[in-house]
Amino acid sequence: MAETRKVIILGSGSAGLTAAIYAARAQLRPLVVAGSQRGGQLTLTTDVENFPGFPNGVQGPELMDLLRQQAERFEVEFVDDDATAVDFARRPFRVTVPGRTLDAEAVIIATGAGTNWLNLPNEQRLIGHGVSSCAPCDAFFFRGKEVAVVGGGDSAMEEALVLTKFATRVTIIHRRDKFRASKIMADRALHHDKVGVRWNTVVEDVLGDETVTGLRLYDRERRAREEFRVDGLFVAIGHHPNTELFRGQVDLDEQGYVRLHRHTMTSVAGVFAAGDVHDHRYRQAVTAAGWGCMAAMDVERYLEGH
Ligand SMILES: Cc1cc2nc3c(=O)[nH]c(=O)nc-3n(C[C@H](O)[C@H](O)[C@H](O)COP(=O)(O)OP(=O)(O)OC[C@H]3O[C@@H](n4cnc5c(N)ncnc54)[C@H](O)[C@@H]3O)c2cc1C
Known part of the structure:
Protein backbone atom coordinates (compact mmCIF):
# COMPACT_ATOMS: atom_id res chain seq x y z
CA MET A 1 0.00 0.00 0.00
CA THR A 115 8.18 27.94 -25.24
CA ASN A 116 6.97 26.91 -28.68
CA TRP A 117 10.34 26.91 -30.39
CA LEU A 118 10.80 26.94 -34.16
CA ASN A 119 12.69 23.61 -34.15
CA LEU A 120 15.53 24.97 -36.25
CA PRO A 121 18.68 22.84 -36.49
CA ASN A 122 20.83 25.22 -34.39
CA GLU A 123 18.16 26.80 -32.21
CA GLN A 124 18.50 24.76 -28.99
CA ARG A 125 22.30 24.97 -29.06
CA LEU A 126 22.15 28.79 -29.16
CA ILE A 127 19.50 29.35 -26.46
CA GLY A 128 21.11 31.72 -23.96
CA HIS A 129 23.72 32.64 -26.56
CA GLY A 130 21.56 34.97 -28.61
CA VAL A 131 18.41 32.88 -28.92
CA SER A 132 15.70 33.67 -26.38
CA SER A 133 11.98 33.61 -25.87
CA CYS A 134 11.78 36.23 -23.16
CA ALA A 135 12.41 39.88 -24.01
CA PRO A 136 11.77 41.18 -20.47
CA CYS A 137 14.48 38.72 -19.31
CA ASP A 138 17.06 39.17 -22.03
CA ALA A 139 16.50 42.46 -23.94
CA PHE A 140 19.09 44.16 -21.75
CA PHE A 141 21.84 42.00 -23.28
CA PHE A 142 21.14 43.47 -26.73
CA ARG A 143 21.98 47.08 -26.08
CA GLY A 144 23.31 48.59 -29.32
CA LYS A 145 22.66 45.36 -31.25
CA GLU A 146 20.32 44.20 -34.00
CA VAL A 147 17.71 41.56 -33.27
CA ALA A 148 14.89 39.68 -34.95
CA VAL A 149 11.55 38.63 -33.45
CA VAL A 150 9.61 35.77 -35.00
CA GLY A 151 5.85 35.82 -34.69
CA GLY A 152 2.78 37.82 -35.57
CA GLY A 153 0.63 37.86 -32.43
CA ASP A 154 0.32 40.33 -29.57
CA SER A 155 3.19 38.75 -27.68
CA ALA A 156 5.53 39.14 -30.68
CA MET A 157 4.60 42.85 -30.86
CA GLU A 158 5.19 43.19 -27.13
CA GLU A 159 8.58 41.48 -27.36
CA ALA A 160 9.56 43.73 -30.27
CA LEU A 161 8.57 46.88 -28.37
CA VAL A 162 10.49 45.83 -25.26
CA LEU A 163 13.54 45.20 -27.45
CA THR A 164 13.38 48.68 -29.02
CA LYS A 165 14.50 50.10 -25.66
CA PHE A 166 17.90 48.45 -26.10
CA ALA A 167 18.49 47.27 -29.66
CA THR A 168 19.30 49.60 -32.53
CA ARG A 169 17.11 47.66 -34.94
CA VAL A 170 14.30 45.14 -34.40
CA THR A 171 13.07 43.13 -37.37
CA ILE A 172 9.84 41.20 -37.00
CA ILE A 173 9.86 38.17 -39.25
CA HIS A 174 6.45 36.87 -40.14
CA ARG A 175 5.49 34.04 -42.43
CA ARG A 176 2.26 35.69 -43.60
CA ASP A 177 1.42 39.10 -45.10
CA LYS A 178 -0.46 40.37 -42.07
CA PHE A 179 -0.27 40.09 -38.30
CA ARG A 180 -2.68 38.18 -36.08
CA ALA A 181 -2.00 40.76 -33.34
CA SER A 182 -4.65 43.27 -32.27
CA LYS A 183 -4.65 46.42 -34.39
CA ILE A 184 -3.46 48.60 -31.53
CA MET A 185 -0.44 46.41 -30.80
CA ALA A 186 0.40 45.92 -34.48
CA ASP A 187 0.19 49.69 -35.10
CA ARG A 188 2.39 50.41 -32.12
CA ALA A 189 5.07 48.09 -33.47
CA LEU A 190 4.72 49.10 -37.12
CA HIS A 191 4.96 52.81 -36.33
CA HIS A 192 8.05 52.49 -34.18
CA ASP A 193 11.04 53.89 -36.02
CA LYS A 194 13.34 51.07 -34.87
CA VAL A 195 11.00 48.30 -36.05
CA GLY A 196 11.01 46.80 -39.52
CA VAL A 197 9.05 43.81 -40.84
CA ARG A 198 9.93 40.99 -43.21
CA TRP A 199 6.59 39.70 -44.47
CA ASN A 200 6.06 36.26 -46.01
CA THR A 201 9.37 35.12 -44.66
CA VAL A 202 10.34 32.06 -42.66
CA VAL A 203 13.45 31.46 -40.59
CA GLU A 204 15.14 28.27 -41.75
CA ASP A 205 18.05 28.31 -39.32
CA VAL A 206 19.93 30.42 -36.85
CA LEU A 207 23.60 30.92 -37.59
CA GLY A 208 26.62 31.29 -35.33
CA ASP A 209 29.25 29.20 -33.53
CA GLU A 210 29.47 30.69 -30.04
CA THR A 211 26.70 33.30 -30.34
CA VAL A 212 24.10 34.23 -32.92
CA THR A 213 25.52 36.01 -35.96
CA GLY A 214 22.59 35.76 -38.34
CA LEU A 215 19.63 33.86 -39.71
CA ARG A 216 18.97 31.91 -42.86
CA LEU A 217 15.72 33.28 -44.25
CA TYR A 218 13.43 32.08 -46.98
CA ASP A 219 11.30 34.68 -48.70
CA ARG A 220 8.17 32.80 -49.77
CA GLU A 221 7.09 35.40 -52.29
CA ARG A 222 10.39 35.82 -54.06
CA ARG A 223 11.28 32.17 -53.42
CA ALA A 224 14.73 33.28 -52.42
CA ARG A 225 17.09 32.38 -49.58
CA GLU A 226 19.41 34.83 -47.91
CA GLU A 227 21.59 35.27 -44.85
CA PHE A 228 20.33 38.02 -42.62
CA ARG A 229 22.75 39.54 -40.10
CA VAL A 230 21.43 39.85 -36.52
CA ASP A 231 22.87 39.42 -33.03
CA GLY A 232 19.79 37.88 -31.49
CA LEU A 233 16.64 35.91 -32.24
CA PHE A 234 13.53 36.16 -30.07
CA VAL A 235 11.01 33.40 -30.71
CA ALA A 236 7.50 34.65 -29.94
CA ILE A 237 5.13 32.09 -31.39
CA GLY A 238 3.51 31.13 -28.09
CA HIS A 239 3.84 28.87 -25.08
C1 LIG B 1 15.16 31.00 -22.56
C2 LIG B 1 14.49 31.49 -21.31
C3 LIG B 1 15.08 32.49 -20.56
C4 LIG B 1 14.48 32.94 -19.41
N1 LIG B 1 15.10 33.90 -18.66
C5 LIG B 1 14.55 34.34 -17.51
C6 LIG B 1 15.18 35.33 -16.72
O1 LIG B 1 16.28 35.82 -17.06
N2 LIG B 1 14.55 35.73 -15.59
C7 LIG B 1 13.34 35.23 -15.20
O2 LIG B 1 12.82 35.63 -14.15
N3 LIG B 1 12.71 34.30 -15.94
C8 LIG B 1 13.27 33.84 -17.07
N4 LIG B 1 12.61 32.91 -17.84
C9 LIG B 1 11.29 32.46 -17.42
C10 LIG B 1 11.39 31.45 -16.26
O3 LIG B 1 12.29 30.43 -16.64
C11 LIG B 1 10.03 30.87 -15.93
O4 LIG B 1 9.12 31.89 -15.65
C12 LIG B 1 10.11 29.95 -14.70
O5 LIG B 1 11.05 28.94 -14.95
C13 LIG B 1 8.76 29.32 -14.38
O6 LIG B 1 8.94 28.45 -13.31
P1 LIG B 1 7.92 27.27 -13.02
O7 LIG B 1 8.44 26.59 -11.79
O8 LIG B 1 6.53 27.78 -12.99
O9 LIG B 1 7.97 26.28 -14.27
P2 LIG B 1 9.17 25.62 -15.10
O10 LIG B 1 10.45 26.32 -14.91
O11 LIG B 1 8.61 25.47 -16.46
O12 LIG B 1 9.32 24.18 -14.42
C14 LIG B 1 8.38 23.17 -14.62
C15 LIG B 1 8.87 21.89 -13.95
O13 LIG B 1 7.83 20.92 -14.04
C16 LIG B 1 8.38 19.70 -14.43
N5 LIG B 1 7.35 18.85 -15.05
C17 LIG B 1 6.72 19.00 -16.24
N6 LIG B 1 5.87 17.98 -16.44
C18 LIG B 1 5.99 17.17 -15.35
C19 LIG B 1 5.39 15.94 -14.94
N7 LIG B 1 4.51 15.28 -15.74
N8 LIG B 1 5.75 15.39 -13.76
C20 LIG B 1 6.63 16.02 -12.94
N9 LIG B 1 7.23 17.18 -13.27
C21 LIG B 1 6.91 17.74 -14.46
C22 LIG B 1 9.53 20.06 -15.35
O14 LIG B 1 10.44 18.97 -15.46
C23 LIG B 1 10.10 21.26 -14.58
O15 LIG B 1 10.95 20.80 -13.57
C24 LIG B 1 13.22 32.42 -18.99
C25 LIG B 1 12.62 31.40 -19.75
C26 LIG B 1 13.25 30.93 -20.89
C27 LIG B 1 12.59 29.82 -21.67
Whole structure:
Protein backbone atom coordinates (compact mmCIF):
# COMPACT_ATOMS: atom_id res chain seq x y z
CA MET A 1 0.00 0.00 0.00
CA ALA A 2 1.28 3.48 -0.83
CA GLU A 3 2.31 5.64 2.12
CA THR A 4 0.15 8.78 2.32
CA ARG A 5 2.20 11.97 2.37
CA LYS A 6 0.95 15.34 3.42
CA VAL A 7 1.91 17.03 0.17
CA ILE A 8 3.37 16.10 -3.19
CA ILE A 9 4.76 18.83 -5.44
CA LEU A 10 4.85 18.21 -9.17
CA GLY A 11 7.72 20.06 -10.87
CA SER A 12 11.13 21.38 -9.83
CA GLY A 13 11.26 24.82 -11.45
CA SER A 14 11.31 27.96 -9.32
CA ALA A 15 7.67 27.44 -8.32
CA GLY A 16 8.05 23.80 -7.29
CA LEU A 17 11.32 24.25 -5.41
CA THR A 18 10.13 27.34 -3.56
CA ALA A 19 6.94 25.51 -2.59
CA ALA A 20 9.14 22.64 -1.37
CA ILE A 21 11.26 24.94 0.82
CA TYR A 22 8.19 26.52 2.40
CA ALA A 23 6.35 23.22 2.86
CA ALA A 24 9.42 21.57 4.39
CA ARG A 25 9.92 24.43 6.82
CA ALA A 26 6.24 24.05 7.79
CA GLN A 27 7.02 20.41 8.74
CA LEU A 28 4.95 18.99 5.89
CA ARG A 29 7.80 16.70 4.68
CA PRO A 30 7.05 17.31 0.98
CA LEU A 31 7.95 14.97 -1.81
CA VAL A 32 8.89 16.64 -5.11
CA VAL A 33 8.37 14.81 -8.38
CA ALA A 34 11.04 16.79 -10.19
CA GLY A 35 10.17 15.87 -13.77
CA SER A 36 12.51 15.13 -16.62
CA GLN A 37 13.55 18.79 -16.89
CA ARG A 38 15.09 19.09 -13.42
CA GLY A 39 15.23 22.76 -12.46
CA GLY A 40 12.71 23.76 -15.13
CA GLN A 41 12.95 26.37 -17.87
CA LEU A 42 15.65 28.46 -16.24
CA THR A 43 18.14 25.64 -16.85
CA LEU A 44 17.82 26.48 -20.56
CA THR A 45 19.28 29.93 -20.19
CA THR A 46 22.64 31.44 -19.23
CA ASP A 47 22.73 34.83 -17.46
CA VAL A 48 19.87 35.67 -15.14
CA GLU A 49 20.18 39.26 -14.01
CA ASN A 50 16.73 39.95 -12.60
CA PHE A 51 16.44 37.40 -9.80
CA PRO A 52 16.72 39.36 -6.55
CA GLY A 53 19.73 38.69 -4.37
CA PHE A 54 22.36 38.24 -7.08
CA PRO A 55 23.98 41.63 -7.65
CA ASN A 56 26.29 40.20 -10.30
CA GLY A 57 23.68 37.96 -11.90
CA VAL A 58 23.67 34.17 -11.83
CA GLN A 59 23.63 31.41 -14.43
CA GLY A 60 20.16 29.84 -14.78
CA PRO A 61 21.31 26.25 -14.04
CA GLU A 62 23.36 27.45 -11.05
CA LEU A 63 20.37 29.29 -9.58
CA MET A 64 18.24 26.17 -9.87
CA ASP A 65 20.99 24.05 -8.27
CA LEU A 66 21.11 26.49 -5.36
CA LEU A 67 17.33 26.31 -4.93
CA ARG A 68 17.49 22.52 -4.95
CA GLN A 69 20.32 22.50 -2.39
CA GLN A 70 18.25 24.82 -0.22
CA ALA A 71 15.30 22.41 -0.43
CA GLU A 72 17.56 19.42 0.32
CA ARG A 73 18.81 21.17 3.44
CA PHE A 74 15.27 20.82 4.81
CA GLU A 75 15.13 17.14 3.84
CA VAL A 76 12.77 17.44 0.91
CA GLU A 77 12.49 14.08 -0.83
CA PHE A 78 12.94 14.07 -4.62
CA VAL A 79 11.80 11.64 -7.29
CA ASP A 80 13.69 12.57 -10.45
CA ASP A 81 11.08 11.44 -12.92
CA ASP A 82 7.90 12.62 -14.59
CA ALA A 83 4.53 11.86 -13.06
CA THR A 84 2.72 9.71 -15.62
CA ALA A 85 -0.81 9.86 -14.15
CA VAL A 86 -2.78 11.57 -11.42
CA ASP A 87 -6.09 10.73 -9.82
CA PHE A 88 -7.66 13.67 -8.03
CA ALA A 89 -11.11 12.07 -7.86
CA ARG A 90 -10.07 9.77 -5.01
CA ARG A 91 -8.86 10.68 -1.50
CA PRO A 92 -6.01 10.63 -0.74
CA PHE A 93 -4.95 11.93 -4.15
CA ARG A 94 -2.82 9.55 -6.19
CA VAL A 95 0.22 10.35 -8.31
CA THR A 96 1.86 7.69 -10.44
CA VAL A 97 5.55 7.82 -11.34
CA PRO A 98 7.34 5.05 -13.23
CA GLY A 99 7.35 1.98 -10.95
CA ARG A 100 5.61 3.67 -7.99
CA THR A 101 2.31 5.06 -6.81
CA LEU A 102 2.36 7.93 -4.34
CA ASP A 103 -0.57 9.16 -2.26
CA ALA A 104 -1.00 12.59 -0.72
CA GLU A 105 -3.53 14.68 1.16
CA ALA A 106 -2.61 17.71 -0.94
CA VAL A 107 -0.88 18.27 -4.30
CA ILE A 108 0.80 21.35 -5.76
CA ILE A 109 0.90 21.41 -9.55
CA ALA A 110 4.04 23.32 -10.63
CA THR A 111 4.69 21.69 -13.98
CA GLY A 112 5.31 25.01 -15.74
CA ALA A 113 5.08 25.77 -19.40
CA GLY A 114 7.29 25.59 -22.43
CA THR A 115 8.18 27.94 -25.24
CA ASN A 116 6.97 26.91 -28.68
CA TRP A 117 10.34 26.91 -30.39
CA LEU A 118 10.80 26.94 -34.16
CA ASN A 119 12.69 23.61 -34.15
CA LEU A 120 15.53 24.97 -36.25
CA PRO A 121 18.68 22.84 -36.49
CA ASN A 122 20.83 25.22 -34.39
CA GLU A 123 18.16 26.80 -32.21
CA GLN A 124 18.50 24.76 -28.99
CA ARG A 125 22.30 24.97 -29.06
CA LEU A 126 22.15 28.79 -29.16
CA ILE A 127 19.50 29.35 -26.46
CA GLY A 128 21.11 31.72 -23.96
CA HIS A 129 23.72 32.64 -26.56
CA GLY A 130 21.56 34.97 -28.61
CA VAL A 131 18.41 32.88 -28.92
CA SER A 132 15.70 33.67 -26.38
CA SER A 133 11.98 33.61 -25.87
CA CYS A 134 11.78 36.23 -23.16
CA ALA A 135 12.41 39.88 -24.01
CA PRO A 136 11.77 41.18 -20.47
CA CYS A 137 14.48 38.72 -19.31
CA ASP A 138 17.06 39.17 -22.03
CA ALA A 139 16.50 42.46 -23.94
CA PHE A 140 19.09 44.16 -21.75
CA PHE A 141 21.84 42.00 -23.28
CA PHE A 142 21.14 43.47 -26.73
CA ARG A 143 21.98 47.08 -26.08
CA GLY A 144 23.31 48.59 -29.32
CA LYS A 145 22.66 45.36 -31.25
CA GLU A 146 20.32 44.20 -34.00
CA VAL A 147 17.71 41.56 -33.27
CA ALA A 148 14.89 39.68 -34.95
CA VAL A 149 11.55 38.63 -33.45
CA VAL A 150 9.61 35.77 -35.00
CA GLY A 151 5.85 35.82 -34.69
CA GLY A 152 2.78 37.82 -35.57
CA GLY A 153 0.63 37.86 -32.43
CA ASP A 154 0.32 40.33 -29.57
CA SER A 155 3.19 38.75 -27.68
CA ALA A 156 5.53 39.14 -30.68
CA MET A 157 4.60 42.85 -30.86
CA GLU A 158 5.19 43.19 -27.13
CA GLU A 159 8.58 41.48 -27.36
CA ALA A 160 9.56 43.73 -30.27
CA LEU A 161 8.57 46.88 -28.37
CA VAL A 162 10.49 45.83 -25.26
CA LEU A 163 13.54 45.20 -27.45
CA THR A 164 13.38 48.68 -29.02
CA LYS A 165 14.50 50.10 -25.66
CA PHE A 166 17.90 48.45 -26.10
CA ALA A 167 18.49 47.27 -29.66
CA THR A 168 19.30 49.60 -32.53
CA ARG A 169 17.11 47.66 -34.94
CA VAL A 170 14.30 45.14 -34.40
CA THR A 171 13.07 43.13 -37.37
CA ILE A 172 9.84 41.20 -37.00
CA ILE A 173 9.86 38.17 -39.25
CA HIS A 174 6.45 36.87 -40.14
CA ARG A 175 5.49 34.04 -42.43
CA ARG A 176 2.26 35.69 -43.60
CA ASP A 177 1.42 39.10 -45.10
CA LYS A 178 -0.46 40.37 -42.07
CA PHE A 179 -0.27 40.09 -38.30
CA ARG A 180 -2.68 38.18 -36.08
CA ALA A 181 -2.00 40.76 -33.34
CA SER A 182 -4.65 43.27 -32.27
CA LYS A 183 -4.65 46.42 -34.39
CA ILE A 184 -3.46 48.60 -31.53
CA MET A 185 -0.44 46.41 -30.80
CA ALA A 186 0.40 45.92 -34.48
CA ASP A 187 0.19 49.69 -35.10
CA ARG A 188 2.39 50.41 -32.12
CA ALA A 189 5.07 48.09 -33.47
CA LEU A 190 4.72 49.10 -37.12
CA HIS A 191 4.96 52.81 -36.33
CA HIS A 192 8.05 52.49 -34.18
CA ASP A 193 11.04 53.89 -36.02
CA LYS A 194 13.34 51.07 -34.87
CA VAL A 195 11.00 48.30 -36.05
CA GLY A 196 11.01 46.80 -39.52
CA VAL A 197 9.05 43.81 -40.84
CA ARG A 198 9.93 40.99 -43.21
CA TRP A 199 6.59 39.70 -44.47
CA ASN A 200 6.06 36.26 -46.01
CA THR A 201 9.37 35.12 -44.66
CA VAL A 202 10.34 32.06 -42.66
CA VAL A 203 13.45 31.46 -40.59
CA GLU A 204 15.14 28.27 -41.75
CA ASP A 205 18.05 28.31 -39.32
CA VAL A 206 19.93 30.42 -36.85
CA LEU A 207 23.60 30.92 -37.59
CA GLY A 208 26.62 31.29 -35.33
CA ASP A 209 29.25 29.20 -33.53
CA GLU A 210 29.47 30.69 -30.04
CA THR A 211 26.70 33.30 -30.34
CA VAL A 212 24.10 34.23 -32.92
CA THR A 213 25.52 36.01 -35.96
CA GLY A 214 22.59 35.76 -38.34
CA LEU A 215 19.63 33.86 -39.71
CA ARG A 216 18.97 31.91 -42.86
CA LEU A 217 15.72 33.28 -44.25
CA TYR A 218 13.43 32.08 -46.98
CA ASP A 219 11.30 34.68 -48.70
CA ARG A 220 8.17 32.80 -49.77
CA GLU A 221 7.09 35.40 -52.29
CA ARG A 222 10.39 35.82 -54.06
CA ARG A 223 11.28 32.17 -53.42
CA ALA A 224 14.73 33.28 -52.42
CA ARG A 225 17.09 32.38 -49.58
CA GLU A 226 19.41 34.83 -47.91
CA GLU A 227 21.59 35.27 -44.85
CA PHE A 228 20.33 38.02 -42.62
CA ARG A 229 22.75 39.54 -40.10
CA VAL A 230 21.43 39.85 -36.52
CA ASP A 231 22.87 39.42 -33.03
CA GLY A 232 19.79 37.88 -31.49
CA LEU A 233 16.64 35.91 -32.24
CA PHE A 234 13.53 36.16 -30.07
CA VAL A 235 11.01 33.40 -30.71
CA ALA A 236 7.50 34.65 -29.94
CA ILE A 237 5.13 32.09 -31.39
CA GLY A 238 3.51 31.13 -28.09
CA HIS A 239 3.84 28.87 -25.08
CA HIS A 240 2.24 25.60 -24.03
CA PRO A 241 1.38 24.78 -20.42
CA ASN A 242 2.44 21.32 -19.24
CA THR A 243 -1.06 20.25 -18.29
CA GLU A 244 -1.92 17.23 -20.46
CA LEU A 245 -1.75 15.09 -17.32
CA PHE A 246 -4.43 17.16 -15.60
CA ARG A 247 -7.01 17.26 -18.38
CA GLY A 248 -10.30 16.06 -16.87
CA GLN A 249 -8.81 16.25 -13.34
CA VAL A 250 -8.86 20.03 -12.69
CA ASP A 251 -10.38 22.94 -14.61
CA LEU A 252 -8.17 24.27 -17.39
CA ASP A 253 -8.77 27.45 -19.38
CA GLU A 254 -9.18 27.61 -23.19
CA GLN A 255 -5.43 27.64 -23.68
CA GLY A 256 -4.90 24.71 -21.34
CA TYR A 257 -3.56 26.66 -18.35
CA VAL A 258 -4.74 25.57 -14.89
CA ARG A 259 -7.59 27.78 -13.72
CA LEU A 260 -7.27 29.00 -10.15
CA HIS A 261 -10.44 29.19 -8.11
CA ARG A 262 -9.58 30.55 -4.69
CA HIS A 263 -6.07 31.90 -4.10
CA THR A 264 -3.83 29.11 -5.41
CA MET A 265 -6.49 26.39 -5.17
CA THR A 266 -7.69 24.71 -8.33
CA SER A 267 -11.22 23.43 -8.97
CA VAL A 268 -10.41 20.47 -6.69
CA ALA A 269 -10.10 21.29 -2.98
CA GLY A 270 -6.65 20.19 -1.86
CA VAL A 271 -5.05 20.52 -5.29
CA PHE A 272 -3.12 23.77 -5.74
CA ALA A 273 -1.17 25.28 -8.64
CA ALA A 274 1.84 27.57 -8.79
CA GLY A 275 3.91 29.29 -11.46
CA ASP A 276 3.82 29.32 -15.25
CA VAL A 277 1.40 26.38 -15.30
CA HIS A 278 -1.40 28.85 -14.51
CA ASP A 279 0.26 32.26 -14.87
CA HIS A 280 0.70 33.19 -18.51
CA ARG A 281 0.88 36.90 -17.76
CA TYR A 282 4.13 37.37 -15.84
CA ARG A 283 6.20 34.24 -16.64
CA GLN A 284 9.20 35.12 -14.48
CA ALA A 285 11.31 33.02 -12.17
CA VAL A 286 10.64 35.37 -9.28
CA THR A 287 6.88 35.42 -9.80
CA ALA A 288 6.84 31.61 -10.14
CA ALA A 289 8.79 31.43 -6.86
CA GLY A 290 6.22 33.77 -5.29
CA TRP A 291 3.38 31.55 -6.44
CA GLY A 292 5.23 28.53 -5.03
CA CYS A 293 5.45 30.23 -1.65
CA MET A 294 1.74 31.10 -1.75
CA ALA A 295 0.72 27.57 -2.73
CA ALA A 296 2.73 26.02 0.11
CA MET A 297 1.18 28.42 2.62
CA ASP A 298 -2.28 27.63 1.24
CA VAL A 299 -1.56 23.89 1.58
CA GLU A 300 -0.53 24.42 5.20
CA ARG A 301 -3.80 26.23 5.95
CA TYR A 302 -5.83 23.64 4.04
CA LEU A 303 -4.27 20.75 5.97
CA GLU A 304 -4.79 22.54 9.29
CA GLY A 305 -8.48 22.87 8.42
CA HIS A 306 -8.73 19.14 7.65
C1 LIG B 1 15.16 31.00 -22.56
C2 LIG B 1 14.49 31.49 -21.31
C3 LIG B 1 15.08 32.49 -20.56
C4 LIG B 1 14.48 32.94 -19.41
N1 LIG B 1 15.10 33.90 -18.66
C5 LIG B 1 14.55 34.34 -17.51
C6 LIG B 1 15.18 35.33 -16.72
O1 LIG B 1 16.28 35.82 -17.06
N2 LIG B 1 14.55 35.73 -15.59
C7 LIG B 1 13.34 35.23 -15.20
O2 LIG B 1 12.82 35.63 -14.15
N3 LIG B 1 12.71 34.30 -15.94
C8 LIG B 1 13.27 33.84 -17.07
N4 LIG B 1 12.61 32.91 -17.84
C9 LIG B 1 11.29 32.46 -17.42
C10 LIG B 1 11.39 31.45 -16.26
O3 LIG B 1 12.29 30.43 -16.64
C11 LIG B 1 10.03 30.87 -15.93
O4 LIG B 1 9.12 31.89 -15.65
C12 LIG B 1 10.11 29.95 -14.70
O5 LIG B 1 11.05 28.94 -14.95
C13 LIG B 1 8.76 29.32 -14.38
O6 LIG B 1 8.94 28.45 -13.31
P1 LIG B 1 7.92 27.27 -13.02
O7 LIG B 1 8.44 26.59 -11.79
O8 LIG B 1 6.53 27.78 -12.99
O9 LIG B 1 7.97 26.28 -14.27
P2 LIG B 1 9.17 25.62 -15.10
O10 LIG B 1 10.45 26.32 -14.91
O11 LIG B 1 8.61 25.47 -16.46
O12 LIG B 1 9.32 24.18 -14.42
C14 LIG B 1 8.38 23.17 -14.62
C15 LIG B 1 8.87 21.89 -13.95
O13 LIG B 1 7.83 20.92 -14.04
C16 LIG B 1 8.38 19.70 -14.43
N5 LIG B 1 7.35 18.85 -15.05
C17 LIG B 1 6.72 19.00 -16.24
N6 LIG B 1 5.87 17.98 -16.44
C18 LIG B 1 5.99 17.17 -15.35
C19 LIG B 1 5.39 15.94 -14.94
N7 LIG B 1 4.51 15.28 -15.74
N8 LIG B 1 5.75 15.39 -13.76
C20 LIG B 1 6.63 16.02 -12.94
N9 LIG B 1 7.23 17.18 -13.27
C21 LIG B 1 6.91 17.74 -14.46
C22 LIG B 1 9.53 20.06 -15.35
O14 LIG B 1 10.44 18.97 -15.46
C23 LIG B 1 10.10 21.26 -14.58
O15 LIG B 1 10.95 20.80 -13.57
C24 LIG B 1 13.22 32.42 -18.99
C25 LIG B 1 12.62 31.40 -19.75
C26 LIG B 1 13.25 30.93 -20.89
C27 LIG B 1 12.59 29.82 -21.67
